[in-house]
Amino acid sequence: MKRLFKGNEAVAEAAIAAGCRCFFGYPITPQNEIPEYMSWRMSEVGGHFVQAESEVSAINMVYGAAGAGARAMTSSSSPGISLKQEGISYIAGAEVPCVIVNMMRAGPGLGGIQPAQSDYFQATKGGGHGDYRMLVYAPSSVQEAADLTYKAFFRADYYRNPVMILGDGMLGQMVEPAEIPPAADVSALPQKKWAACGNNGGVQRVINSIFMAPDTLEEHNAALTRKYEEMARSDVMSESYMTDDAEVVLVAYGIVARICKAAVDILRAEGVKAGLFRPITLFPFPYREIATLADGAAERFISVELSCGQMIEDVKLALYESGKRPQCGIYARTGGNVMRPEDVAEHVRSGRINKSWIK
Numbered sequence: 001m002k003r004l005f006k007g008n009e010a011v012a013e014a015a016i017a018a019g020c021r022c023f024f025g026y027p028i029t030p031q032n033e034i035p036e037y038m039s040w041r042m043s044e045v046g047g048h049f050v051q052a053e054s055e056v057s058a059i060n061m062v063y064g065a066a067g068a069g070a071r072a073m074t075s076s077s078s079p080g081i082s083l084k085q086e087g088i089s090y091i092a093g094a095e096v097p098c099v100i101v102n103m104m105r106a107g108p109g110l111g112g113i114q115p116a117q118s119d120y121f122q123a124t125k126g127g128g129h130g131d132y133r134m135l136v137y138a139p140s141s142v143q144e145a146a147d148l149t150y151k152a153f154f155r156a157d158y159y160r161n162p163v164m165i166l167g168d169g170m171l172g173q174m175v176e177p178a179e180i181p182p183a184a185d186v187s188a189l190p191q192k193k194w195a196a197c198g199n200n201g202g203v204q205r206v207i208n209s210i211f212m213a214p215d216t217l218e219e220h221n222a223a224l225t226r227k228y229e230e231m232a233r234s235d236v237m238s239e240s241y242m243t244d245d246a247e248v249v250l251v252a253y254g255i256v257a258r259i260c261k262a263a264v265d266i267l268r269a270e271g272v273k274a275g276l277f278r279p280i281t282l283f284p285f286p287y288r289e290i291a292t293l294a295d296g297a298a299e300r301f302i303s304v305e306l307s308c309g310q311m312i313e314d315v316k317l318a319l320y321e322s323g324k325r326p327q328c329g330i331y332a333r334t335g336g337n338v339m340r341p342e343d344v345a346e347h348v349r350s351g352r353i354n355k356s357w358i359k
Contacts, residue, residue, distance in 0.1 A: 002177040007142045007167065008033035008075075010178045011101055012041065014146035015073050018153035019184045020099070021047035022072040024061035026054055026080065029113040030169035031103035034075040055080045059087030059100075066091070066098040067207045069195030071153055071186075075101035077169070078119055079110060082127070088162055089128030092224075093209030095194075097156035099149065100134075101165045103172035106336040114336025115169035117254060120310035123166050124283040131221055133228040135163040135235060136282040138253040142176035148280075150181040155235065157190070159227055166282060168306070170255045170338065237280035238289050242268065245297050246275025248348055251290065251315050252304040253279050255338075260304050262341035267348055273297070274348060285314045291322030300327045300353070304344060308334055309357050332357035 005013065012034050015023075023042055025035040035051060042049040048065075052058035058074050066072040076084060081102045091098060102123065106116040121127070123136045135155055139145040145167060152163040196205040211217035241261055243249060248267075250260040257278040267274040277293060279286050290301075301319060303312035312330045319328055331347045331354060333339045 002179045004175055005142055005146070005178045006033055006173060006175050007145050008103065008172040009037050010142045010146040010180070011075070011149045011165065012037040013180050014149040015099065015153070016041055016045055016047070017180050017183045018150045019071045019186045019189055020073045020153060021045065021186065022062070022065040022070045023047070024050045024052050024058040024065070024072070024074050025076065026052050026058050028077045028080045030105060030115070030172050031075050031077045031101065033172070034101060055083035056087065059084035059091070062098050063087055063091050063094070063096060066096045067094065067195065068197045069192040071157075073099040073101065075103070077103050078105045078107055078116075081119065081122065085128035088134070089130050089132055090209050091162050092132035092134065093130060094207050095160040095224075096162075096207060097160050098162050099152045099156055099165065100162055101149070102167070104166065104168040106334065112336045113169060115171075115255065115306065115338060116334065116336060117168060117256065117306040118308065118310065118334065119166065120282065120305070120307055123164055124285070124314075132224065133231070133283055134161065135159070135231055136166050137163070138166050138280060138282050139171065140254050140257045140278065142171070142174065143178040145171060146178050146180055157192075159231065160194070161227065166254070168255055232284040235281060236284050236286050236289070238286040239278040239280060241276040241278070243275035243277060243293055243298070245273055246293075247273040247297050248275070248300045248302065249293055249298045250274065250276045250302050250304050250344065250348075251279070251311070252276065253282060253311065256304055256306060259339060259341050260344055263344035263348070266341055266345040272348065282311075285318070287314070287318040287321060290315060290318035294319050294322040294324040294326050298326055300329070302348065303328070303330045304339070305330070305332050306334065306338065307332060327353050329353035329355065330357050
């Protein structure tokens with residue numbers, strides 16, 4: 001049954017349904033409803049909630065709990081995620097599954113608390129040190145935030161890898177009807193034979209991410225890379241809207257994709273053949289799917305984003321790999337400003353091909 005949820009609350013409730021029983025976090029706007037919700041719901045389901053003394057502490061608590069076999073999660077916003085980066089790299093290197101939620105705010109620095117998408121590079125290119133990757137889901141509705149959070153725990157366990165939910169302040173704060181997926185039977189979840197949960201049957205389990213011998217570390221990196229390559233083969237998610245005959249394709253994710261969908265409707269009513277392509281996974285990025293659109297009627301691609309030109313780099317790479325050379329530009333707002341559908345439609349009508357987000 002559907003209920004009204006804030007996006008942040010839907011993420012928290014879906015995590016509990018997926019079997020999350022350990023949450024560690026630290027307050028920062030605009031994701032504060034997630035730890036607030038977890039602070040009382042965890043006790044109801046026999047879980048554990050800790051408001052850590054810092055973001056650094058929170059991510060390392062996740063490392064410990066998840067390393068012992070628990071389904072664990074943390075959440076934060078932009079500068080808070082920056083503080084967690086060392087721990088995220090350790091977790092990826094140690095092959096420990098967990099879920100990390102980032103409800104982005106405007107930056108750089110402390111910036112502002114309004115919505116933005118300027119953490120794209122941080123999330124998709126490995127914001128911490130070393131060669132590592134995470135599955136990155138970009139929901140565009142409260143329902144999808146719930147569904148992808150639920151899915152994230154299962155994919156994290158499958159790959160033994162952190163998974164990130166990348167939203168923004170608008171998605172976290174908006175209220176929509178959503179149905180939480182059915183609660184997983186925590187007792188029936190597969191046993192994590194690798195977990196460091198004590199000396200079980202005389203087998204000592206140690207989890208770390210340090211390999212002093214260069215050859216050993218290289219072998220480890222090769223194994224991790226094979227895992228990331230499997231993600232790229234198996235976990236790409238995207239959505240197309242009116243792209244079959246589109247001459248202008250808007251590429252957008254998250255809340256901006258919803259704005260662009262309305263812009264497409266406006267333009268179609270005027271006879272403009274516009275369409276929308278929405279990446280749902282930002283890593284792996286749907287390169288092949290965009291390249292396929294370039295083989296069709298599309299003559300112009302516009303990356304629409306709340307950042308100074310980050311996702312456009314992946315859009316351009318997809319078009320380069322297609323062997324085609326359609327026009328590619330950007331329409332963006334930053335600083336917490338959000339474009340309207342009418343603004344996007346007017347940009348398309350103008351015929352401009354912006355090489356920079358600066359007006």
